[in-house]
Amino acid sequence: MATYTPPLRDMQFVMHEVLNVTADLQAMPMHADMDADTINAVLEEGGKFAAEVLLPLNITGDAEGCQLDVSTHAVTTPSGYKEAYKQYIEGGWAALACDPAFGGQGLPMVVNQCFYEMMNSANQAWTMYPGLTHGAYAALHTHGTDEQKQTYLHKMTSGEWTGTMCLTEPHCGTDLGLMRTKAEPQADGTYKITGNKIFISAGEHDLADNIIHLVLARLPDAPPGIKGVSLFIVPKFMVNADGSLGARNGIYCGGLEHKMGIKSNATAQIVLDGAVGTMVGQPNKGMQGMFVMMNAARLGVGNQSLGLTEVAFQNALAYAKDRIQMRSLTGVKAKDKPADPIIVHPDVRKMLLTAKAYAEGGRALLCFSAMLLEKEHGHPDEKVRKESGELLALLTPICKAFLTDNGHISTNACMQVFGGHGFIKEWGMEQFVRDNRINMIYEGTNTIQSLDLLGRKVLGNNGATLKKFGKLVGALVAEEGVNEKMAEFITPIAILGEQMTKFTTEIGFKGFQNPDEVGAAAVDYLRVAGHLVFGYFWARMAQVALKQIAAGNTDPFYVGKLQTARFYFAKLFPETATLMRTARTGSKVLMDTDAALA
Numbered sequence: 001m002a003t004y005t006p007p008l009r010d011m012q013f014v015m016h017e018v019l020n021v022t023a024d025l026q027a028m029p030m031h032a033d034m035d036a037d038t039i040n041a042v043l044e045e046g047g048k049f050a051a052e053v054l055l056p057l058n059i060t061g062d063a064e065g066c067q068l069d070v071s072t073h074a075v076t077t078p079s080g081y082k083e084a085y086k087q088y089i090e091g092g093w094a095a096l097a098c099d100p101a102f103g104g105q106g107l108p109m110v111v112n113q114c115f116y117e118m119m120n121s122a123n124q125a126w127t128m129y130p131g132l133t134h135g136a137y138a139a140l141h142t143h144g145t146d147e148q149k150q151t152y153l154h155k156m157t158s159g160e161w162t163g164t165m166c167l168t169e170p171h172c173g174t175d176l177g178l179m180r181t182k183a184e185p186q187a188d189g190t191y192k193i194t195g196n197k198i199f200i201s202a203g204e205h206d207l208a209d210n211i212i213h214l215v216l217a218r219l220p221d222a223p224p225g226i227k228g229v230s231l232f233i234v235p236k237f238m239v240n241a242d243g244s245l246g247a248r249n250g251i252y253c254g255g256l257e258h259k260m261g262i263k264s265n266a267t268a269q270i271v272l273d274g275a276v277g278t279m280v281g282q283p284n285k286g287m288q289g290m291f292v293m294m295n296a297a298r299l300g301v302g303n304q305s306l307g308l309t310e311v312a313f314q315n316a317l318a319y320a321k322d323r324i325q326m327r328s329l330t331g332v333k334a335k336d337k338p339a340d341p342i343i344v345h346p347d348v349r350k351m352l353l354t355a356k357a358y359a360e361g362g363r364a365l366l367c368f369s370a371m372l373l374e375k376e377h378g379h380p381d382e383k384v385r386k387e388s389g390e391l392l393a394l395l396t397p398i399c400k401a402f403l404t405d406n407g408h409i410s411t412n413a414c415m416q417v418f419g420g421h422g423f424i425k426e427w428g429m430e431q432f433v434r435d436n437r438i439n440m441i442y443e444g445t446n447t448i449q450s451l452d453l454l455g456r457k458v459l460g461n462n463g464a465t466l467k468k469f470g471k472l473v474g475a476l477v478a479e480e481g482v483n484e485k486m487a488e489f490i491t492p493i494a495i496l497g498e499q500m501t502k503f504t505t506e507i508g509f510k511g512f513q514n515p516d517e518v519g520a521a522a523v524d525y526l527r528v529a530g531h532l533v534f535g536y537f538w539a540r541m542a543q544v545a546l547k548q549i550a551a552g553n554t555d556p557f558y559v560g561k562l563q564t565a566r567f568y569f570a571k572l573f574p575e576t577a578t579l580m581r582t583a584r585t586g587s588k589v590l591m592d593t594d595a596a597l598a
């Protein structure tokens with residue numbers, strides 16, 4: 001079975017030494033008293049919950065899966081899931097970063113982010129049950145009426161009720177404008193909702209007393225397409241005026257999907273049979289509320305892959321030190337053994353370091369993004385709020401797509417370190433590969449993320465937000481440009497930053513004449529942008545490590561950080577050159593292919 005040690009030291013490094021989060025947090029009234037010790041103590045406890053409670057259920061949950069009783073529509077989660085969820089609620093984990101006005105603990109989002117990384121490492125499928133609730137909570141918190149907030153947010157904060165997001169229908173996935181589910185207004189101000197949703201994560205289960213579905217549907221007079229979609233709260237059980245549970249609503253699970261990974265998370269076909277719902281926000285403006293949820297979920301999905309990358313790396317590293325096969329090319333290393341441990345082989349190290357560099361770069365990016373989210377909502381200065389929101393919007397598709405693609409590369413590499421044993425279930429490595437695969441698909445496929453990044457977030461505002469990130473890179477280059485020791489980290493990002501400007505203008509110009517040029521370049525473009533972002537954070541991490549070493553700190557952690565930074569810039573970052581080259585080959589080789597694809 002896989003093992004897991006919460007990466008608390010690295011989380012502390014990112015939060016306190018690289019990003020200095022407490023200074024930023026203390027500038028916000030709600031976190032004025034926040035200090036590093038509190039953050040560290042919470043995460044230490046959170047790590048225990050992940051490693052001791054959730055990890056042991058990961059393999060058994062995968063084998064057992066969820067069961068649907070077709071006569072009652074009830075779904076049973078695997079053995080131990082319910083007890084773990086009870087512990088999660090009793091430990092107050094559900095309320096960690098929620099608003100104190102609804103019973104939350106009001107801790108910073110970056111703490112919740114790190115806690116979720118650990119839960120994802122331990123058991124992604126289990127973690128999706130409470131994870132979906134956070135997105136639904138955020139949508140209601142931003143767009144719900146006072147009455148809706150009072151009715152639902154207390155119990156969602158405590159974790160007694162969970163949430164879902166119901167968008168997808170059999171004929172409508174990426175293109176939500178094709179949606180057919182209907183919402184008919186009733187005399188009492190509610191809506192009667194009828195339709196079929198599919199692929200709804202955590203759509204039915206036995207962990208919580210109630211499930212609060214956030215459902216997209218169309219009003220009878222709705223305009224066609226995405227501009228005619230409204231958002232509704234549809235609880236599994238109606239809620240009485242005193243907050244107690246009332247009648248069973250007409251929303252139920254009609255089937256469970258059998259799938260490649262995350263097998264213990266119930267992926268439900270949801271039937272709405274005249275279910276009672278209340279509208280969130282304005283008619284036909286449902287995507288505004290849903291986008292709050294989707295953006296939260298996109299960061300959450302990136303975090304799922306970060307968790308899997310970390311746990312896969314930890315297990316592959318331990319295995320590579322233990323497994324002996326062949327001798328090192330440079331002579332015997334383990335004289336007392338019949339062969340050397342496989343960690344002596346260059347390519348095994350490459351696989352390990354790939355996962356390590358992607359995990360640690362991803363952690364820095366997600367912690368930075370969680371701080372942007374915090375500032376967007378809680379900073380007293382309006383300018384900071386606005387700029388944080390804009391930068392986060394730019395980084396969100398990168399967090400989702402770059403981290404999940406890197407998770408795919410990393411979990412596969414770590415499985416490969418195990419050779420044939422990685423393919424065998426008992427080590428748990430093949431499960432990490434399978435579980436990660438969905439992260440590249442749901443919450444908008446990674447292709448859709450890349451179109452969002454290039455089409456909307458970059459070309460949509462003539463590169464203005466990209467320039468804001470460019471300013472961060474520029475400031476680091478200016479700060480360290482004459483420091484010879486930093487040159488190996490600064491020069492590549494300085495060069496790529498300049499190339500990105502030209503690269504973006506070129507695609508924008510070609511796209512103006514032929515929109516397929518944007519579609520043809522977008523996936524490569526996102527990966528290049530992802531490396532610029534990772535390069536920036538790796539340079540900052542190297543900067544901190546170099547300073548510590550220069551000051552006489554002998555903690556090998558800093559040497560390891562520098563070595564990983566060097567590996568990242570030498571072996572992973574250079575793929576940007578190939579990606580820019582393939583992006584520049586344009587759309588013709590893709591679109592003039594009717595004979596090839598006949």
Ligand SMILES: Cc1cc2nc3c(=O)[nH]c(=O)nc-3n(C[C@H](O)[C@H](O)[C@H](O)COP(=O)(O)OP(=O)(O)OC[C@H]3O[C@@H](n4cnc5c(N)ncnc54)[C@H](O)[C@@H]3O)c2cc1C
Pocket residue numbers: 165166167168172173174175198199200201202259267438441442443444445446447448451519
């Ligand atoms: C396990 C699981 C859990 C899920 N959980 C949820 C959930 O909780 N709630 C929910 O509402 N949905 C959920 N989904 C649905 C998921 O979000 C969709 O599957 C996803 O958005 C893609 O939609 P689709 O499957 O219909 O693919 P399609 O939209 O049919 O896309 C097929 C392919 O075409 C590509 N494509 C489509 N349009 C374009 C374009 N314009 N340019 C380039 N390429 C394009 C896509 O990238 C994809 O590769 C889940 C799915 C799964 C499998």
